[in-house]
Amino acid sequence: MVMSDATTMPVCYRHPDRPTYLACSECGRSICPDCSHDAPVGQKCPECVREAGRQRVVNARAINAGPSFQTNPVVFSLIAINVVIYVLGLASSSLRFDLLVNFAASSRAFEAGEWWRGLTAAFLHGGTMHILFNMYFLYIFGPRLERQVGSVAFSGIYLASAAGGSLATYLFGPANALSVGASGALFGLFGAWLYAAYRQRGTAAGSAMFNQLGVILLINMALPLFIPNIDWRAHLGGLVTGIVVAFLWEQLAAGREDARRMRAIVSFAILIAVLAMLAVL
Numbered sequence: 532m533v534m535s536d537a538t539t540m541p542v543c544y545r546h547p548d549r550p551t552y553l554a555c556s557e558c559g560r561s562i563c564p565d566c567s568h569d570a571p572v573g574q575k576c577p578e579c580v581r582e583a584g585r586q587r588v589v590n591a592r593a594i595n596a597g598p599s600f601q602t603n604p605v606v607f608s609l610i611a612i613n614v615v616i617y618v619l620g621l622a623s624s625s626l627r628f629d630l631l632v633n634f635a636a637s638s639r640a641f642e643a644g645e646w647w648r649g650l651t652a653a654f655l656h657g658g659t660m661h662i663l664f665n666m667y668f669l670y671i672f673g674p675r676l677e678r679q680v681g682s683v684a685f686s687g688i689y690l691a692s693a694a695g696g697s698l699a700t701y702l703f704g705p706a707n708a709l710s711v712g713a714s715g716a717l718f719g720l721f722g723a724w725l726y727a728a729y730r731q732r733g734t735a736a737g738s739a740m741f742n743q744l745g746v747i748l749l750i751n752m753a754l755p756l757f758i759p760n761i762d763w764r765a766h767l768g769g770l771v772t773g774i775v776v777a778f779l780w781e782q783l784a785a786g787r788e789d790a791r792r793m794r795a796i797v798s799f800a801i802l803i804a805v806l807a808m809l810a811v812l
Contacts (some may be wrong), residue, residue, distance in 0.1 A: 545577070555579055556727075558705050560732040605682045606673040609689070613713065616654050617662050630655055631741035636697045637708040639756045646810040649697035650690055655711035657760070672720045680780065681791035687798020688776045692719020692769040694805040699768025701809065710762050715769030721748070722773025723780075730781070776801050 543549045543563035544721045551563045555576035568580040600607040620627035636652035656662035677685040696715015704710065731737025748770075756762055776798055783792035 606662040649694040653693035653790030685796035691802035695772030696765030696769035715765040718769035726777040
């Protein structure tokens with residue numbers, strides 16, 4: 532890696548006068564925004580893009596900008612919706628009861644044909660720590676993914692993973708339990724990042740990211756052993772759904788000029804498929 536003598540800050544391998552913190556997710560070379568090309572998750576240098584036959588260039592400055600409603604409308608809208616619903620429930624115990632009865636996920640509700648609860652349950656939370664942790668998780672893992680794949684595709688993977696978590700709870704959970712929370716959706720986002728890191732594990736940056744995410748995953752999977760009432764089935768269902776979506780993004784969308792549109796189609800196709808299973812099982 533080429534380094535600046537004055538500051539030891541990485542510089543673009545094609546433009547040595549340009550300091551940068553961006554790096555190719557394939558080979559690990561430092562690249563400036565002008566040399567950055569789109570990837571399913573991450574960015575690639577011109578040589579790696581040329582080898583793969585990929586042509587579309589994106590604005591890396593926008594991709595790596597700080598989270599804001601302008602750059603991440605879906606992430607901030609989801610946070611706002613979840614917080615408003617939770618605060619309304621705190622203000623009115625009767626409203627909170629009605630929300631749980633009518634919109635939480637449960638096996639009996641799905642058996643009665645109320646498949647939409649696979650989505651609505653993701654906007655309800657059981658306590659203050661529950662929603663604070665989930666919204667922080669969304670703020671950490673959501674913004675960059677939304678900027679990378681587009682807001683429509685991001686909405687699709689979020690909702691598909693929420694539904695995937697509800698499906699796993701329905702298939703493998705207790706018959707009479709109510710399930711609420713955005714954890715399934717959030718683990719779907721985590722699954723997309725985990726898949727991207729796995730694909731890039733041959734690089735120093737990819738290997739470090741994969742190891743870090745692996746540790747986080749193990750910690751979260753172990754939490755149900757120590758904290759009661761955590762629906763690990765929803766976590767696992769969301770995780771698997773997110774990995775499947777990310778895999779299909781790579782297979783069907785990467786390198787296409789209409790990559791964002793194709794990712795959106797894939798995300799919502801998986802969402803429809805999962806909801807269909809909730810409706811017919």
